[in-house]
Amino acid sequence: MSQELYDLITGVAADSPWLVQALFEVGTNGAILALMALSAxxxxxxxxxxxxxxxxxLTAVATxxxxxLSELLKVLVTQDRPCRGSAVALEQCPPVGDWSFPSNHTVIATTIAVGLLTLWRRHPGTAGLALLLGAxxxxxxxxxxVHYPHDVLAGIGLGTVAALAVVLPLRERVPSYSRSSR
Structure with missing residues (x-):
């Protein structure tokens, strides 16, 4: 099923206007940079x-x-990239040995997005934008x-778990700093 969905999406990508293709090529790294800028x-x-x-x-630590963890999973799973057998990849296929599962870009983007999502009550607009950028x-x-859909889903899962496991329980344990306590 993942292969069929990959073929469908990359087929749409190949038939898309050059401007849409360029947006996605730039956006694949740009979304992570935008999430970092949004955090800053x-x-x-x-x-x-x-x-x-x-x-x-704590979101930075979780990321x-x-x-x-995603690098460890890549070494354990050693799944080849789908672009090796596809003629429609828009991005140059990473070298052999740069494994596909899970998607590191998705892990990083999701961890940052979910970390920012934990602040949704104070900053709902930021949280919403972060989720859109992560997606x-x-x-x-x-x-x-360069990735199968299941690589991305695994990245979403890993990033979400990491952010929630680090940010929510630990942020309440960090003591507050005040000048009077020095």
């Missing part, structure tokens, strides 16, 4: 809000942990032809 902006704008500060810093990052990996 939120960090700067809410620099006096302990919950926001701690949540964003590194999720990335390392775009994952879908774009299939659209440009």
């Amino acid at each position: 902006l939120l960090l700067w704008r809410a620099r006096n809000d302990r919950l926001v500060l701690v949540s964003i810093l 590194v942990l999720a990335y390392l 775009f990052a994952g879908f774009s990996r299939v659209f440009v032809g």
Whole structure:
């Protein structure tokens, strides 16, 4: 089923106008950069809000942990990339040995997006934008032809679990800093 969905999406990609193709090619990395910029902006704008500060810093920790776990999974699963057998990939196929499962781009984007989503009560617009960027990052990996849909779904799962497992339980345990406590 994943192969059929991959073929459908990459077929649509191949038939898309060059501007749409360019948007997805740039957006596959651009969405992650936008999520990082969104995190930095939120960090700067809410620099006096302990919950926001701690949540964003823990999101960074969760992102590194999720990335390392995804690299471990890649080595354990060793699934070849779908672009090796496809003539319609928009992006150059990564070298042999750069495994497909799970999608690192999706893991990183999802971890950041879910980390920002934990702040939805304070910053609903930011959380909504983060989810859209995360979803775009994952879908774009299939659209440009370098991942199967199940690679992206695994990345979403891993990123979500990492963000929720690190950010929610730990942000309440970080002591608050005050000048009077020095």
